[in-house]
Amino acid sequence: MTTEDLVVRAEGLRKRFGKTQALDGVDLSMRRGTVLGVLGPNGAGKTTAVRVLATLLRPDSGSAFVAGVDVLRNPREVRRRVGLTGQYASVDEDLTGVQNLVLIGRLLDLSGRDARRRAGELLEWFDLTEAAQRPAKTYSGGMRRRLDLAASLVGRPEVIFLDEPTTGLDPAKREDMWGVVRTQVTSGASVLLTTQYLEEADALADEIVVVDHGRVIAHDTPDGLKRRVGGQTLRVRPSDPSRLPDVLRLLDAVAARGTSASLDEAAGSRPGAASVPVTGDEALGGLIPALRADRIEVTELALHLPSLDEVFHSLTGRRKADDLPDGTRAGDLPGPAKAEEMV
Amino acid sequence: MSTMTLTPVTRPAGGGVTALGRHSLALAQRSLIKTTRTPEALIDVTIQPVIFLLLFTYLFGGAIADGNRHAYLQFLLPGMLAQSVAMGGMALGQNLNADIEKGVFDRFRSLPISRAAPLVGAVLADVVRYLTVCVVMLGFGTIVMGFRVETGVVPTLAAVALSIAFGLCFCWISVWVGMLARSSGAVQGIMFLLVLPLSFGSDVYVRTDTLPEVVQSFVAVNPITPLVATIRGLLTGGPVAGPLTTTLIWMAGLLAVFVPLALRAYARRA
The missing domain is CATH 3.40.50.300 (P-loop containing nucleotide triphosphate hydrolases)
Known part of the structure; x- marks a missing residue:
């Protein structure tokens, strides 16, 4: 280069x-x-x-x-x-959308006509044409x-x-x-x-x-x-804890290469759920029909992306959990579901 | 969102002073649009000076001028014109201070325009406020209160022009304070502290010879004093050339000191 x-x-x-x-x-x-x-x-x-x-x-x-x-x-x-x-x-809150953009155009030495035309096309492109004549504070x-x-x-x-x-x-x-x-x-x-x-x-x-x-x-x-951080994690919590072995089996089927599903037993995590590392969103698509077919109701089904926290952990070897958002995405859930908040 | 068609982005060459003028005018227009959206921001150049004029003429005028209120109005109005223009600049620093807090100036800073343009533009827009104060005071004073211009149309126009020009120089103090102060409320406080002694420590309200000697020496060096004298000369007769020269020197001095100070403070605030 x-x-x-x-x-x-x-x-x-x-x-x-x-x-x-x-x-x-x-x-x-x-x-x-x-x-x-x-x-x-x-x-x-x-x-x-x-x-x-x-x-x-x-x-x-x-x-x-x-x-x-x-x-x-x-x-x-x-x-x-x-x-x-x-x-x-x-x-500028007191100026309308079009006035804001025309001002910038004039400051960039466009002629008055070109500044208005450019403002119009940008407003249209950004879906603001209807609001063009309203002050930006609204x-x-x-x-x-x-x-x-x-x-x-x-x-x-x-x-x-x-x-x-x-x-x-x-x-x-x-x-x-x-x-x-x-x-x-x-x-x-x-x-x-x-x-x-x-x-x-x-x-x-x-x-x-x-x-x-x-x-x-x-x-x-x-x-x-x-690759450095590690992939995403798919977590499933069945409504009936006795179905956990079935869940483990289904999760193993979508596991990333070289990994397998495990029960959530880490300190601080609520028991009764199982997790597996996966390579992408496709795992969800495979899992949901399988859960339905086996009539397993779940209370939680979530795909956890590698969070910034994990990036930092793997890059610096230290945790900064206090001020970092967690990359979590809720799946398409059958039955009662707990969707974790997306940040 | 549809696809974007291309409008040619033409950029005529021409930098330096013409570009500064062009950009400042565009930014002055922005300030004027803001003024039309918030007409209440004009109270300090419309209702407030009228109240002052009424207050001093009818409440204190009789006592100060020994019962001759009309004579006092003839004495007071030109001085109050000068004072109101000086005070009219206070809002500018406040507005700029608030503007900078909101982030609009970050946008201006990221554009290929002179760093001075946003400040110069705001100052230029203030012409409208000073013109308003002149028209309101002369109009209300003449039509309602019986003030009489004793000279003519040309000296009156000259008085208005001088007031506006002085306001444009004097307001750079306000701009500077606006760049330094941490909040727009603080700008108002500091400017009051500065403008009140200047406006009252002059011969706007009473004749200088009635004042104690210490105050008289302050009045003698106060930049408002020669301005008041010039406007009195232009509106009600009297010497003009002498005080006008002093006023012009003061105006040049204000610009020479406070424009660089304001620009430097603005650059540091980035």
């Missing part, structure tokens, strides 16, 4: 805020036309890194090139080529996010920075946002997005960088990362 293929290239970025070393020597690289997921817990330095790359913040040391332009020497030229959507929707959280993202796309940036674009959105809205990101990449942009959700990085990113304490602790493809 030559350096020309790298649309983001950062070396040794350091930034200190008072006593906090937010960035402690961050190296990043992103290939043109791809999505790079920057994964890490709150306070890992993700937002600081994005603000440095988007020229909002000067690093104490280190170098960064975005779209081939030196971020420190020529920030103005970088700003012409990037779009940024921050963690907090930065739309928008729902999801609409605000979409308007904010639209605002960062007015100038057709080569590189798009998305700082936790789906935090606070419900699952359906999150998937809409994923669709938007994919479309951007299809139309030639490169996207760097930060997230706390492994699931999100997995769904979107070609490569994932894991950041912790201002350092990059892993840079790999999602599959590579998962």
Whole structure:
């Protein structure tokens, strides 16, 4: 890979805020036309890194090139080529949707006519045409996010920075946002997005960088990362505990290669359930008809994705259970079911 | 979501001062849209100065001017015009402070525009507020209270233009404080602390020779004093050239000091 293929290239970025070393020597690289997921817990330095790359913040040391332009020497030229959507929707609440986008267009030196036309097509694309003439303060959280993202796309940036674009959105809205990101990449942009959700990085990113304490602790493809972390776990709790042996047998049938089902006996877990490591969602599809066929009623059936917690555990050897979300997805449940909350 | 059609993104060259002007005007328009959405934000340049004018003329005027309220109004109104324009800038710092908290400025910072444009734009939009204060005070004073311009149309327009120009220079203090303060409430507090001595420690309300000597020396160096004198000269007659020169020097000084301070504070706030 030559350096020309790298649309983001950062070396040794350091930034200190008072006593906090937010960035402690961050190296990043992103290939043109791809999505790079920057994964890490709150306070890992993700937002600081994005603000440095988007020229909002000067690093104490280190170098960064975005779209081939030196971020420190020529920030103005970088700003012409990037779009940024921050963690907090930065739309003007008093302005209408169309006024927000036209303003950005004017600031990007579009003519009045082009700015209005561009605003119109973005509003349509983001499904905001009906709300276009309403002040943004009347928008729902999801609409605000979409308007904010639209605002960062007015100038057709080569590189798009998305700082936790789906935090606070419900699952359906999150998937809409994923669709938007994919479309951007299809139309030639490169996207760097930060997230706390492994699931999100997995769904979107070609490569994932894991950041912790201002350092990059892993840079790999999602599959590579998962191999390191271990796969997903499928857990079943039958209504009738005497059916557990049958459940174990059925789970063994969908087990990942080289693994087998076991009873949940770990300290802290409620007895009466069985788990098995699986390789993907397909395991659920095979299991549910099998459970029905054997007339096994279940009170819990859940697919646990490798959580960020587990990523950190396997990468750093320490647990950070306190502040990390758990990647858990409830299955399609027959009978009474306990669906664990999806984060 | 449908597929995206392509509108050509044309970017005419032309940077520097023209770009700053163009972007500032676009941002000034944003501020004006916000003002039309919240007309109550204009109270401090409409109802409030009228109340002050009524209060001082009818409550204190008789005592101060020995019963001759009309003479007092002729003396008071030009001074209050100057004072109201100075006070009218206080809201600017508050609004900017609140704006920055909301994150809209992050968007502006990520655009290829001059760092000064968002501040310059907000200041330019304030012209409307200063113009409002001038029209309201002169209109209400003349039509309702019987104030009489003793000069003519051109000096009156000159007085309004000077007031607005002074306001545009003076408000950079407010912008600077708005960048430094941690909350918009704090901006108001600090600005009151600053503007009250300047407006009352002048000859807006009473003749300087009635004041103790210490206060007289403060009045002599107060930038509001020459402005008041110039506007009095322009509206009710009297020397203009001398106080006008002093006022213009003050205006240049305010810009030279507070524009760089405000821009630096804004850059640091990133």
